[in-house]
Amino acid sequence: MSASANHNLREYEQIATRLRLHVVNMVAPSGQGYVQQGLGAADIFTALYFGEANMDPANPTWEDRDRIFLTTAHNTAIFYATLGERGFFDTNLLTTYVQDGSALEINSCERMGPFVEATCGSLGQGLSVAVGCAMAAKRQGRSSRYYVILGDGEMQEGQIWEAAMLAGARGLDNLCLIVDYNFVQSEGPMDLVMSIEPLNDKMQSFGFDVQDVDGNDIGALLDAFSVARETKGKPSFIKANTLMGKGVSSLEGLMFHQLRFPKEVADSARAELEAKLAS
Amino acid sequence: MSETLSKLEAADFINRTFKPLPRSYGDALIDAALKNARIVCLSADLTPPTETDRFRDELPDRFHNVGIAEANMIGIAGGMARSGEIPFVHSFCAFVTKRCLDQITMQAAYPNLPVKIVGFLPGVATILGVSHQAIEDVALMRSVPNMMVLEPSGPQYHAAAVQLALEHDGPVYLRMKRPEKITEDPITQLPLAYGKGVVQRAGNDVTIIAAGLEVVEALGAAELLSHEGIDAAVVDMHTIKPIDRDLILERASATGAIVTAENHNVIGGLGSAVAEVLADAGIGLPFKRVGVQDHFCEGGSTDYLLKKFGLDSSAIAIACRELMKRKT
Numbered sequence: 267m268s269a270s271a272n273h274n275l276r277e278y279e280q281i282a283t284r285l286r287l288h289v290v291n292m293v294a295p296s297g298q299g300y301v302q303q304g305l306g307a308a309d310i311f312t313a314l315y316f317g318e319a320n321m322d323p324a325n326p327t328w329e330d331r332d333r334i335f336l337t338t339a340h341n342t343a344i345f346y347a348t349l350g351e352r353g354f355f356d357t358n359l360l361t362t363y364v365q366d367g368s369a370l371e372i373n374s375c376e377r378m379g380p381f382v383e384a385t386c387g388s389l390g391q392g393l394s395v396a397v398g399c400a401m402a403a404k405r406q407g408r409s410s411r412y413y414v415i416l417g418d419g420e421m422q423e424g425q426i427w428e429a430a431m432l433a434g435a436r437g438l439d440n441l442c443l444i445v446d447y448n449f450v451q452s453e454g455p456m457d458l459v460m461s462i463e464p465l466n467d468k469m470q471s472f473g474f475d476v477q478d479v480d481g482n483d484i485g486a487l488l489d490a491f492s493v494a495r496e497t498k499g500k501p502s503f504i505k506a507n508t509l510m511g512k513g514v515s516s517l518e519g520l521m522f523h524q525l526r527f528p529k530e531v532a533d534s535a536r537a538e539l540e541a542k543l544a545s
Numbered sequence: 546m547s548e549t550l551s552k553l554e555a556a557d558f559i560n561r562t563f564k565p566l567p568r569s570y571g572d573a574l575i576d577a578a579l580k581n582a583r584i585v586c587l588s589a590d591l592t593p594p595t596e597t598d599r600f601r602d603e604l605p606d607r608f609h610n611v612g613i614a615e616a617n618m619i620g621i622a623g624g625m626a627r628s629g630e631i632p633f634v635h636s637f638c639a640f641v642t643k644r645c646l647d648q649i650t651m652q653a654a655y656p657n658l659p660v661k662i663v664g665f666l667p668g669v670a671t672i673l674g675v676s677h678q679a680i681e682d683v684a685l686m687r688s689v690p691n692m693m694v695l696e697p698s699g700p701q702y703h704a705a706a707v708q709l710a711l712e713h714d715g716p717v718y719l720r721m722k723r724p725e726k727i728t729e730d731p732i733t734q735l736p737l738a739y740g741k742g743v744v745q746r747a748g749n750d751v752t753i754i755a756a757g758l759e760v761v762e763a764l765g766a767a768e769l770l771s772h773e774g775i776d777a778a779v780v781d782m783h784t785i786k787p788i789d790r791d792l793i794l795e796r797a798s799a800t801g802a803i804v805t806a807e808n809h810n811v812i813g814g815l816g817s818a819v820a821e822v823l824a825d826a827g828i829g830l831p832f833k834r835v836g837v838q839d840h841f842c843e844g845g846s847t848d849y850l851l852k853k854f855g856l857d858s859s860a861i862a863i864a865c866r867e868l869m870k871r872k873t
C-alpha cells in the first residue's frame with residue numbers, strides 16, 4: 267500500500283488551496299511578486315510541512331526536528347503562508363508581508379525565527395549548510411531528516427554540485443533534495459539561458475537515489491518522501507515537476523519569474539480559489 | 546483581461562511603476578560597444594535588472610548570459626580578457642564581488658586584465674534584504690591591487706563612469722544604483738574627470754565627502770545646515786580608488802572639518818579611504834563617518850532604510866553640527 271493512501275488527500279488539497287489563497291492575498295497589495303512560484307510550489311509545501319516532516323510548531327527549536335531549508339529564499343509568500351497555517355505564528359502576521367519593518371521580508375532570513383534554518387537569499391548556498399547539518403546529525407546519532415527545496419535555476423550555481431558530490435560520496439541518506447522544477451529562472455525559460463538537463467542522470471551519477479514526480483500531485487510527493495525515508499546509504503533527489511501559477515486558471519503556465527499582479531487579476535484569482543475552498 | 550495577462554511580466558523590484566525606466570548605464574554601454582568592438586557583455590541571469598536587456602537584444606553575438614554562476618562568470622571574463630575582449634560583467638553588487646573575490650583577485654586583478662565588474666543594488670538600498678545588500682563590497686574591492694573603484698552619484702554620470710572604466714586599462718568595479726522612478730525631464734549626461742572628485746556645493750565651514758546616493762543626501766544636509774548659518778561643502782567622490790588626495794587635503798585646510806557619507810559599512814569604504822589620506826598626511830581634524838555602523842541590515846524601501854540606518858540627510862546634518870562644536 268502506498269504511503270499516500272494513509273493520508274487524507276482531500277484534506278491536504280484543501281490546505282494547499284488555502285495556502286494559494288494566502289499567496290494571492292499577500293502579493294496583491296504590492297502589485298507584483300513571486301506569485302507564480304508560490305502557486306506552483308503549494309503542493310510541495312503542503313506535502314512536506316503537513317504530511318512528511320516531523321516538527322513541533324510549539325517548540326520550533328526542538329533538537330530532533332526535521333529541518334527544511336528553502337534555498338530559493340525569494341519564494342516567501344508560499345513559505346510564510348505555510349509556516350502560518352502550520353502554526354509557527356499567527357496568520358494575521360501575513361498581512362505585513364514585504365512592508366517596511368516587517369520580518370516577513372521578500373527574501374526570508376533567520377531574523378524571522380528558528381524555522382528559517384539558514385539565510386539563503388544568495389542562491390546556491392543552502393545545500394551546503396544542509397549537508398553540514400546532515401553530517402553532524404550522523405556523527406551525533408540524531409534521527410532528524412534534512413530536506414532542501416532548491417530552484418532549478420539555482421542549480422546552475424557551482425556550489426550546488428560541490429555539495430551534491432560530497433552528499434553522494436558520504437552516502438547521506440538523511441538528506442533529501444527536492445528541486446522545484448518549474449523550468450523558469452530570472453531571464454525566462456531555463457533552456458533559453460542554460461539547460462541543466464539531463465538532470466536526473468546527473469544526480470544519479472553523483473550518487474543520489476532519483477525520483478521524478480508530478481510536483482503538483484500531493485499523493486505522489488508523499489509517496490516519494492516515504493521512498494526517500496526508506497532509502498539507505500544514499501541521499502535522495504526528487505525532481506518535482508511543477509506548473510507555474512498552478513491552481514489559478516488564468517495564471518497557469520505563465521512562465522514569468524516576477525509577476526505583475528494588478529488588482530483585477532488578483533481579484534479573479536481570489537474568487538477562483540475561494541470558490542474551490544467552498545466546494 | 547487577456548490583454549492584461551500578456552503584460553504581466555515584471556522585470557524586477559526596482560521598477561515599481563511598470564513604465565520603462567531610463568537605462569543610462571545600459572545605453573552608455575551600447576554606445577561604447579558600437580565604438581569599441583572589443584567590448585562584450587556578460588550577465589549571470591540578471592539582465593533587465595542590470596540594464597543589459599537592450600545589449601542582449603541589439604548585440605546578441607556579444608552578449609552572454611552564463612547562468613546563475615557569478616564566480617564562473619568572473620573566470621570566463623578573465624579568459625575573454627586574455628583573448629583580447631573587454632568584458633563588462635553584471636550582477637547585483639553583493640553577488641558580483643563578495644561571492645567571487647578569489648576569482649576577481651586571481652583571474653582579473655593579478656593579471657591586470659580589463660575586466661569591468663558592474664554591480665547594481667549598492668549598500669542597503671534594496672527591498673531584497675540582507676542577502677542582497679552589499680555593505681562590504683567597496684572595502685573588498687578597494688583592497689584588491691590594480692582595481693579601480695567607481696561609484697557615480699546618479700544616472701546622469703553613468704555614461705561618464707563607463708568612459709572612466711574604459712580609460713583605466715585594468716580591472717574596475719563600477720557600483721551603481723538604478724533610479725527608482727521616472728523623472729519628468731530626460732537625463733542629461735554630465736562628464737567626470739579621471740581621479741578628480743566633483744565639488745557639488747561650495748562651503749567654508751565643513752566638507753561632506755560623499756559617494757553614490759549619499760551625494761544627494763549630503764546636498765540635502767548642506768541645505769538644512771545653511772538655514773542654521775553653517776556653510777557646508779559637498780564633494781562627490783565618484784572615484785573611490787584612486788582617490789582624489791589633493792582635493793581631500795585642500796578641503797581639510799579650507800574647512801578644518803570633514804564628514805564622510807557612504808551607503809556602506811563605515812569600515813573599509815569611502816570614510817576609511819579619506820581617513821587614510823588625512824592620517825598619511827599627518828592631519829588631525831574633527832572628522833566623522835556617516836554610514837552603516839558595523840551591523841547587518843534588513844530590506845525595505847530606500848527612504849525607510851536610509852532613515853533607519855542613519856544614512857539620510859538629517860543624520861549627515863547631525864554629524865556636521867557635532868563637528869562644528871568640536872571645531873571651536
Ligand SMILES: Cc1ncc(C[n+]2csc(CCOP(=O)(O)OP(=O)(O)O)c2C)c(N)n1
Pocket residue numbers: 303338340341387388389390416417418419420421446448449450451452523589590591613615640
Ligand atoms: C547568487 C545569486 N545570484 C542571483 C540572484 C538573483 N536571483 C534571484 S531569483 C533568481 C532566479 C532563480 O530561479 P530558480 O532557482 O529557478 O527559482 P524560481 O524562482 O523558479 O523558484 C535569480 C537569478 C540571487 N538571488 N542569488
Ligand SMILES: [Mg+2]
Pocket residue numbers: 417418419446447448449450451
Ligand atoms: Mg525555477
